Amino acid sequence: PGSLPMSASxxxxxxVERERGNLERAGEYFRQALAIRxxxxxxxxxxxxxxxxxxxxxxxxxxxxxxxxxxRRALKLWEKLSPESEDAAWTMVNLGxxxxxxxxxxxxxxxxxxxxxIARARxxxxxLAARVLQNLGGIAKDRHDPATARLYFQQALEIVExxxxxxxxxxxxxxxxxxxxxxxxxxxEALGHFERAVAALDQQVDRFGGTEADRLAFRSKxxxxxxxxxxxxxxxxxxxxxxxxxxxxxxxxxxxLLAERxxxxxxxxxxxxxxxxxxxxxxxxxxxxxxxxxxxxxxEADREKHLALQELQRQxxxxxxxxxxxxxxxxxxxxxxxxDFPLSAAALDPGTAVLAYLAGPARQVLFAFDRQRLRVFxxxxxxxxxxxxxxxxxxxxxxxxxxxxEAARLKAQAAGLYERLVRPAEAVIESAQRVLILPDGxxxxxxxxxxxxxxxxxxxxxxxxxxxxxxxxxxxxxLQARRKTPGRPxxxxxxxxxxxxxxxxxxxxAVSSPPAPGGDTGAGPLFSPLPxxxxxxxxxxxxxxxxxxxxxxxxxxxENARALGTDARFIHFACHGVLDERYPLNSALxxxxxxxxxxxxxxxxLQAWEIFERIRIDADLVTLSACQTGLGKxxxxxxxxxxxxxxxxxxxxxxxxxxxxxxxxxxxxxxxxFYTQLKADRSKDQALRLxxxxxxxxxxxxxxxxxxxxxxxxxxxxxxxxxxxxxIGDWR
Numbered sequence: 001p002g003s004l005p006m007s008a009s010x011x012x013x014x015x016v017e018r019e020r021g022n023l024e025r026a027g028e029y030f031r032q033a034l035a036i037r038x039x040x041x042x043x044x045x046x047x048x049x050x051x052x053x054x055x056x057x058x059x060x061x062x063x064x065x066x067x068x069x070x071x072r073r074a075l076k077l078w079e080k081l082s083p084e085s086e087d088a089a090w091t092m093v094n095l096g097x098x099x100x101x102x103x104x105x106x107x108x109x110x111x112x113x114x115x116x117x118i119a120r121a122r123x124x125x126x127x128l129a130a131r132v133l134q135n136l137g138g139i140a141k142d143r144h145d146p147a148t149a150r151l152y153f154q155q156a157l158e159i160v161e162x163x164x165x166x167x168x169x170x171x172x173x174x175x176x177x178x179x180x181x182x183x184x185x186x187x188x189e190a191l192g193h194f195e196r197a198v199a200a201l202d203q204q205v206d207r208f209g210g211t212e213a214d215r216l217a218f219r220s221k222x223x224x225x226x227x228x229x230x231x232x233x234x235x236x237x238x239x240x241x242x243x244x245x246x247x248x249x250x251x252x253x254x255x256x257l258l259a260e261r262x263x264x265x266x267x268x269x270x271x272x273x274x275x276x277x278x279x280x281x282x283x284x285x286x287x288x289x290x291x292x293x294x295x296x297x298x299x300e301a302d303r304e305k306h307l308a309l310q311e312l313q314r315q316x317x318x319x320x321x322x323x324x325x326x327x328x329x330x331x332x333x334x335x336x337x338x339x340d341f342p343l344s345a346a347a348l349d350p351g352t353a354v355l356a357y358l359a360g361p362a363r364q365v366l367f368a369f370d371r372q373r374l375r376v377f378x379x380x381x382x383x384x385x386x387x388x389x390x391x392x393x394x395x396x397x398x399x400x401x402x403x404x405x406e407a408a409r410l411k412a413q414a415a416g417l418y419e420r421l422v423r424p425a426e427a428v429i430e431s432a433q434r435v436l437i438l439p440d441g442x443x444x445x446x447x448x449x450x451x452x453x454x455x456x457x458x459x460x461x462x463x464x465x466x467x468x469x470x471x472x473x474x475x476x477x478x479l480q481a482r483r484k485t486p487g488r489p490x491x492x493x494x495x496x497x498x499x500x501x502x503x504x505x506x507x508x509x510a511v512s513s514p515p516a517p518g519g520d521t522g523a524g525p526l527f528s529p530l531p532x533x534x535x536x537x538x539x540x541x542x543x544x545x546x547x548x549x550x551x552x553x554x555x556x557x558x559e560n561a562r563a564l565g566t567d568a569r570f571i572h573f574a575c576h577g578v579l580d581e582r583y584p585l586n587s588a589l590x591x592x593x594x595x596x597x598x599x600x601x602x603x604x605x606l607q608a609w610e611i612f613e614r615i616r617i618d619a620d621l622v623t624l625s626a627c628q629t630g631l632g633k634x635x636x637x638x639x640x641x642x643x644x645x646x647x648x649x650x651x652x653x654x655x656x657x658x659x660x661x662x663x664x665x666x667x668x669x670x671x672x673x674f675y676t677q678l679k680a681d682r683s684k685d686q687a688l689r690l691x692x693x694x695x696x697x698x699x700x701x702x703x704x705x706x707x708x709x710x711x712x713x714x715x716x717x718x719x720x721x722x723x724x725x726x727x728i729g730d731w732r
Contacts, residue, residue, distance in 0.1 A: 171200035250472035351433030359441035368425035401720035494547035499537035533574035566618035577626030611646035654729030
């Protein structure tokens, strides 16, 4: 401990975590190495290297002032100890990046030319030389000198192809050359570069290691490679190939997880099982400690505990990878191949139309198809960029339900998004019975059913056709493959329903997430009771008498949810939900909470990571009648990471989930109408549509809080009350 060899190991661990995108963890390793070196070797090249690495991490996190200070300290040491070394040149490279980001391209170019001189003298065929050439090529491109930029990029690529084939740098350079070729009108040449950039990205992910979160972050960071390939294929008039490229971009990590899922249900080595249980206990304990911190009081303690939480996440997911690797069936595993267009079309049920989106920052495209034909539409630009337009619509929808004067403005926003996103494909929808939406980027949070069609007197999109969504066509086919086969015996339990969990008035377990409705004491949220959720569950039991297994109050527990198994066809949760946007696998359903923490019992939070690891079901539908259960962290082509993804992994063919904080009373009424339609043998998408239409067309009766046992009439036609819930997965 405290030795220079120890500092070298810490430094190298920091480099690995930085490359994986875990910047906070990388910074912690680098700071530990720096502390040792400042004590043991205060005027050394080792210290300069630590300063350089910390500067790079701060730069990547946008802390430019701190980054510049580290770089200049490092450069001062290099000038004293080894001014013509490659390490000195690397610090010049990164300081140049910083200057460029701060709007000083001339100063950056000056540093890079000096670094190039060192590289050509010391190591002309090194990755250092390649990086400097790439950077100078970027400067030339920004100065509208494509010939010079191309020369620099090609020289850099020749080096990288020899020293680091299939690397991130090779992908970057292929992408750089692709953009130059595209701008010059060399479409086929550009296509080749973009294809090789995507191939390099895929090679990196295959060799990446780390956790699922690491791979998701890496793919999301480099999503532009896939988008560029799709655009280029479209510009060449090859729509089916473009759709296939889009499908390869979507949900790749999730498909790998689906393929490996059953390996985790087999015999687990005893040492791994014990380690898994220990990590779960440590994780729950740390979550409680984080929640008990008073926000803003001790930032250093908060940072340290979140770093420790990340480390436990890493260890927990590494145990999962070890379980998979130890399975004797791993060698027999067949991973799902992304579908091309003919296979995607063949996977559709008759009467289904698909709207598949690619929502890049500058261009958006819609692939609309059924079983016979594919049509592609370049979507028109709106008055604001798409992310902002969706955010503004959501904000207006959620915030205006009690302000009738804003109805016209909301409808105008809904109509504008319809014109932009859906109208081009009306002819495809017209001939269909239902619509499957494959969203991308900001569209994952858009309630498509609430978009407004200016046809005749006007109508919401859900009034025209039933809707459902999926991550990708490949995932959709995997869900279809789990459909109940004719002749299979009925399940012993039709519905397993959880509601009105017991929430203590004080001492609710703290969670590292925003508070749910009910207030925040400063030491974690206290969750208010949900009396309407009890009536929601008893209503389900009345709709399906003798076929519903009911879990209410203390029985609505995490233990009972984990023990469900594969008996229930429908699983229903009516409770609070917690969305953790920072760590999406911490997002949770809040079931009955213990009066006091007990390390030997679950904490009452059924978190997404626990569903991935511990729950296996065989359900046609899981309904998450809670707040924001359909949301999560957007991860490029992987879509949203959160509860919906977890339950589909666990074995749900479809999930009904919410896009915002829903109202307790009206949600209970919506669920009553939805399950009534299911009992009438409606498909899930049609049952949801008819329940929503019921809200749109007439007032509903909800409990009157001022008159116990009485009801009041509520005009629930505003989309806030009915549009939050979307069906993700199989429509049948």
